[in-house]
Amino acid sequence: MVITQDLDTAVGVSFVVKIDDEDLGVFSSCEGMNCEVVMESREEGGNNAFVWQLPSRLKYANIKLSRPLGPSTAKLASWVSSVAAGYQRKTGVIQAMRADGTIVAEWSLIDVVPVRWTGPSLNSDQPKVLTETLEIAHHGFQAKG
Template identity: 80%
Template structure:
């Protein structure tokens, strides 16, 4: 039985991301890390009791990373703009880290490619933290 003090929860988590071992900095949120088994429905002639559900393939959603603008923003702009010259899929590592720097969880993401970067909305009437969002496509992940 696990003692309550031994449970390592991910409170105040930052997500540190590396692309082919080159850091692109820390992110405040990471959404979309998941997989779905696509099912095919088959009706069997003469069997009206149920419909067969057969797994066909895995489908991965895009990952969205968000953070306040900072010095690492130029790394993202460079990576995204390089896609226009041709691209090479890379491997990413996403680490969920506590405020004290301890890694809580880690995912290795295969064949990443940037598909969208969204910069801040600039409005002097509503002062707020300027954020950026990076969306990446991939072909799967593993946990470490």
């Protein structure tokens, strides 16, 4: 039995996020990179054997990015607060990177808008790493490469 090793396995340890070429920093967690085909059910007159399942559109989930607080937090907060001043949707990029900085995978996001920023829970009785979470909405993504 021959076992081959794929040296390009996508082991992502960090995720770089850019919005219109502005670097928002490195995140340690990225969730929600998925899409779903919304199906519509149609019953055909005279056909009692089944119901037609027709694809109608794609639905994209919001993406949640998390990381420890750091120097990039101020830049992120500024971008999120820009929505209040009349925001235009932008393009975004998420790059999955190995520990050595090699880009393993990259996705372009269409019409990105920030939905929610969640800061750390501040409690001196339970010392732990302070983290922040960014949630973004978009109109679709495309894998690069």
